Amino acid sequence: MKKRWKNILIAIIMVISAFSIIHHTASQDVVENEELLEYWDVASTNSLGTYFTSTDPIEVAFYPTVFTENAVGRWRIIADIYEEVTYPEEAINNNDWLEADAILQECFDNMRMAGKDDDTGVIIAFIYSGGVTGNLQQKFNRAGIEYEYE
Incomplete structure (x- = not known):
């Protein structure tokens, strides 16, 4: 009986860990997308050309x-x-x-x-x-x- 509870507890911990990892990864994607939206907004508002100088972390350079x-x-x-x-x-x-x-x-x-x-x-x-x-x-x-x- 103890072994069964132990297995259930391990499964629950693994599921919670998986959700935590997924949530963290999704949160970082949202932050990166928000940064890209800010870059895009500034570029489009000011008619700027853009290019990526780095993708990890995302860095965008502008040119007039x-x-x-x-x-x-x-x-x-x-x-x-x-x-x-x-x-x-x-x-x-x-x-x-x-x-x-x-x-x-x-x-x-x-x-x-x-x-x-x-x-x-x-x-x-x-x-x-x-x-x-x-x-x-x-x-x-x-x-x-x-x-x-x-």
Whole structure:
């Protein structure tokens, strides 16, 4: 009888161990997938090219495209007009797009909290597509900035 309980206990311990290992492995896959989603989100938002520098752990390198350079140029213009928007020159020069994107997102969050949702939408449209909407043209005129949509 003791041997039977011992065998049952061993089987239960093995099943619990197997579930623990599976759960741990699945959790790590989720973390890696979340990292990849963050890289993909930053790359797609900023029109960046990407390549993997390592797969264990996963490391992704970004490189700017022509579209990225255009967006960065428009970002500089916006930073000159809106005091709430920071242009992260050092992060961009160091190709640290995760940091640069985080800085811009923080600017947007601060503007939204200050009740400037409309301005946030206008800025996003301008930086990422070049479209001049809302009162942006007036701000350009007041700042002496001449901008033509490409």
